Amino acid sequence: MGARFCLPALLAGALCSGATVAHADPVGGARAEPVGSQLPHVQASLGVRLSKVADAGFDPFADSDELVQVSLGLGATLFRHQRWSLAAVGFWDYGERSSTARGSATSLDVHRLTVGPELRYQLLTPLYLFAHALPAFAHTQASLEDNVAGVPRYARDWSYGVEGAAGAAFEVYGMRSGAVFRPRLWAIAEGGYGYLGSSRLLLSPDSGEGPQRTSAVDLGSVSLSGPYLRVSAALSF
Amino acid sequence: MCGALALGCGGRPSTWDESFIPADSGSGLAAAYGLTGSVAVLDTSLGRVTLLNSPAALKLGSRSLALGTDLAAARVSTDRKTLFALSRGVQPQRKADDERPQLMLIDGGTAPKVLQTYTLTEPMSQLVLDPKNEWAVVYGASGVVQNPNELVLVDLSLTGADALSFNTLLSFGGSPKRFTFTAPLAVPGGDPRRFLIVERDFDLVLIDLADPGRDAVTVPFPKTDANTAGTSAQVVYDADAATIAVRVSGTTSVLLLQLAEPAMDGQDFSVVPNLVDVGGVPSTIDFVHNSLGLRLVALVGSSAVLVDPDTATTQSVQMPAAFTGIRRITNELNPAAVPSADGDVALLYGPNISQIAYFNLSGAPGALFRSIEPYDIGVSVKNVIDVPGETFFDRKILETPSQQFYVLDLTTRESAPMRTNGGLTLEVAPDGERVWAYNPGQPGFASVDFASLHPVSLIAERPVSNVFDIEGVNGQRTAVALHLNPGTIDGIGATVLDAFAPSTANARFYSGLELGGVK
Numbered sequence: 001m002g003a004r005f006c007l008p009a010l011l012a013g014a015l016c017s018g019a020t021v022a023h024a025d026p027v028g029g030a031r032a033e034p035v036g037s038q039l040p041h042v043q044a045s046l047g048v049r050l051s052k053v054a055d056a057g058f059d060p061f062a063d064s065d066e067l068v069q070v071s072l073g074l075g076a077t078l079f080r081h082q083r084w085s086l087a088a089v090g091f092w093d094y095g096e097r098s099s100t101a102r103g104s105a106t107s108l109d110v111h112r113l114t115v116g117p118e119l120r121y122q123l124l125t126p127l128y129l130f131a132h133a134l135p136a137f138a139h140t141q142a143s144l145e146d147n148v149a150g151v152p153r154y155a156r157d158w159s160y161g162v163e164g165a166a167g168a169a170f171e172v173y174g175m176r177s178g179a180v181f182r183p184r185l186w187a188i189a190e191g192g193y194g195y196l197g198s199s200r201l202l203l204s205p206d207s208g209e210g211p212q213r214t215s216a217v218d219l220g221s222v223s224l225s226g227p228y229l230r231v232s233a234a235l236s237f
Numbered sequence: 238m239c240g241a242l243a244l245g246c247g248g249r250p251s252t253w254d255e256s257f258i259p260a261d262s263g264s265g266l267a268a269a270y271g272l273t274g275s276v277a278v279l280d281t282s283l284g285r286v287t288l289l290n291s292p293a294a295l296k297l298g299s300r301s302l303a304l305g306t307d308l309a310a311a312r313v314s315t316d317r318k319t320l321f322a323l324s325r326g327v328q329p330q331r332k333a334d335d336e337r338p339q340l341m342l343i344d345g346g347t348a349p350k351v352l353q354t355y356t357l358t359e360p361m362s363q364l365v366l367d368p369k370n371e372w373a374v375v376y377g378a379s380g381v382v383q384n385p386n387e388l389v390l391v392d393l394s395l396t397g398a399d400a401l402s403f404n405t406l407l408s409f410g411g412s413p414k415r416f417t418f419t420a421p422l423a424v425p426g427g428d429p430r431r432f433l434i435v436e437r438d439f440d441l442v443l444i445d446l447a448d449p450g451r452d453a454v455t456v457p458f459p460k461t462d463a464n465t466a467g468t469s470a471q472v473v474y475d476a477d478a479a480t481i482a483v484r485v486s487g488t489t490s491v492l493l494l495q496l497a498e499p500a501m502d503g504q505d506f507s508v509v510p511n512l513v514d515v516g517g518v519p520s521t522i523d524f525v526h527n528s529l530g531l532r533l534v535a536l537v538g539s540s541a542v543l544v545d546p547d548t549a550t551t552q553s554v555q556m557p558a559a560f561t562g563i564r565r566i567t568n569e570l571n572p573a574a575v576p577s578a579d580g581d582v583a584l585l586y587g588p589n590i591s592q593i594a595y596f597n598l599s600g601a602p603g604a605l606f607r608s609i610e611p612y613d614i615g616v617s618v619k620n621v622i623d624v625p626g627e628t629f630f631d632r633k634i635l636e637t638p639s640q641q642f643y644v645l646d647l648t649t650r651e652s653a654p655m656r657t658n659g660g661l662t663l664e665v666a667p668d669g670e671r672v673w674a675y676n677p678g679q680p681g682f683a684s685v686d687f688a689s690l691h692p693v694s695l696i697a698e699r700p701v702s703n704v705f706d707i708e709g710v711n712g713q714r715t716a717v718a719l720h721l722n723p724g725t726i727d728g729i730g731a732t733v734l735d736a737f738a739p740s741t742a743n744a745r746f747y748s749g750l751e752l753g754g755v756k
Contacts, residue, residue, distance in 0.1 A: 052247060054247060058249075066247075102253060103727075103728075148729070148749070212746065213743075214747075
């Protein structure tokens with residue numbers, strides 16, 4: 001969590017100072033790179049996504065509105081022109097919340113997959129800004145430990161949506177690009193809003209479990225829409 | 238940074254953290270109440286009631302209604318159409334808008350809703366209902382200073398503060414113990430009027446419901462034969478004769494109170510007391526009619542003592558056994574019968590004898606009675622349960638202290654014994670077509686159809702706490718076998734069956750009903 005709070009200040013400092021980053025030169029000493037050369041060709045990231053889910057349907061599964069997910073990302077540059085580039089990116093976010101609903105244990109597992117284009121602009125040598133609008137697909141599994149039926153109940157559903165975000169990536173370590181592909185390490189922060197349609201919460205025991213002809217428990221629906229922050233570390237080539 | 242802080246806010250309503258714990262009998266509340274078209278399950282931790290209804294065959298719907306804060310008592314009206322909920326409200330009151338004590342009426346039909354709410358001035362803990370649904374009484378204040386003899390009478394035909402009458406009973410000591418709402422008594426010199434009879438430790442109070450604010454009449458009980466303070470054991474009345482009889486514990490005398498014309502100015506009526514010795518300590522009393530007119534019958538040992546309330550003369554009839562219970566069955570045998578003209582028929586029973594008897598008082602002119610017909614049914618009877626409705630009104634259910642019950646056909650005088658393999662709780666369907674038997678905490682239960690007397694045994698997949706027979710939205714009847722576990726953290730579950738053709742082969746199971754409507 002410390003990284004999440006420190007990163008904006010770090011980015012702001014970079015923007016204000018226009019500082020360049022000293023890069024290890026495979027041949028000789030440190031030197032400045034030309035702007036635009038650092039934009040990643042391919043990139044993999046690992047981070048944390050923090051979403052705020054204000055929907056009341058989230059309440060049975062969590063005693064607060066936050067949904068923290070681990071986030072894996074992949075990206076590849078498709079087109080580059082001077083400081084600008086267009087990349088294809090994708091993220092898989094996974095997280096779970098658990099709680100009790102009136103004494104019954106509950107949990108909500110969320111997988112979210114987003115894939116789409118990302119526009120990048122290299123503002124400074126070690127810093128590029130980006131924005132993306134990505135179609136989103138989410139799979140939720142809600143569970144309720146039914147004390148009366150004596151079995152867990154589940155509701156599994158897909159939902160679809162879109163999310164838009166903007167952020168910045170700061171190169172914390174890298175080689176000069178160009179003739180030789182060498183790894184670069186990035187610290188990335190983004191914020192945006194993710195819209196997802198509602199998932200139905202009709203919770204039923206798995207087939208063959210529980211009393212015969214058990215009717216579903218209807219907890220309505222949950223929408224995981226809401227603002228989010230994602231901080232991650234990325235490795236690019 | 239701002240975004241991060243914004244994401245860090247937000248919680249959920251605390252109601253999600255309140256476990257559902259079904260009420261247990263120790264709290265004075267039942268976990269569930271059967272109504273005509275719904276089942277009410279108390280959810281005291283959220284201060285609400287969840288009403289289960291049947292929108293279609295084998296379907297169970299639920300709706301939760303907020304009750305007042307700190308529920309003190311809940312009762313179902315005699316016709317099962319209304320649930321009454323008495324709450325103490327927020328105590329102590331700190332703000333002007335703190336919830337006040339209240340009495341809430343909830344329609345228990347197929348579309349449950351709040352019918353009426355009466356706001357009270359002080360928190361009360363006890364609730365008594367009029368079988369005719371005209372009055373309710375709340376009492377039992379719980380403030381710093383308590384007046385145990387203060388009654389609040391609620392006229393259910395009115396709304397708001399106009400409905401409330403505050404009545405403090407003058408006392409020779411003691412507090413209210415039992416209440417009896419009478420039918421309209423034909424008081425000489427006035428219109429028939431209903432009374433509320435309040436039995437206290439040492440006296441009885443008559444409140445004229447035509448003018449409840451007027452001073453009540455207090456009548457002390459006679460002392461016991463051992464010269465100690467007498468207490469009331471039973472109160473009965475006859476509406477046409479405007480006569481009340483009180484069985485006083487520990488004495489061979491019965492107190493008769495005849496309501497008569499006013500004896501002085503300012504009275505609407507007067508009370509003429511009379512103490513009649515019936516020759517032994519009676520086990521029960523009731524009013525009956527024979528060819529000689531109205532008589533009070535007192536069961537004393539193996540005798541039935543008939544008392545003429547006008548002259549206080551007594552006549553004794555030898556019984557075949559020492560019956561201790563009596564139930565008039567005149568109109569069950571013949572709905573068109575007029576007891577005052579035709580004489581009564583009474584069913585005699587007792588928890589310590591294995592006989593029942595039909596006591597026919599419709600004898601020839603001048604005769605005390607026509608016949609006493611005993612039947613040895615092999616088991617004792619602790620209670621007689623009426624069957625409502627118009628189809629099987631001539632049936633009675635004889636509840637025994639053992640694990641069986643009898644369905645008694647009063648017309649044919651045939652009894653059908655029903656044996657069970659566990660304890661027994663009986664629930665007669667409000668339509669009067671069948672009776673449900675179950676043993677709380679066990680999965681087995683059964684339905685006995687009065688037409689065929691065929692028992693259908695059913696085994697639910699979870700232990701059954703209650704069985705209720707409710708009317709569905711489309712006129713179907715639905716049996717709701719609740720799965721509650723009073724006093725423990727649990728949920729609301731139910732097995733739902735077609736009451737006309739109950740079968741676990743097509744029953745549906747519902748649970749998680751406590752989660753509905755949580756906000």
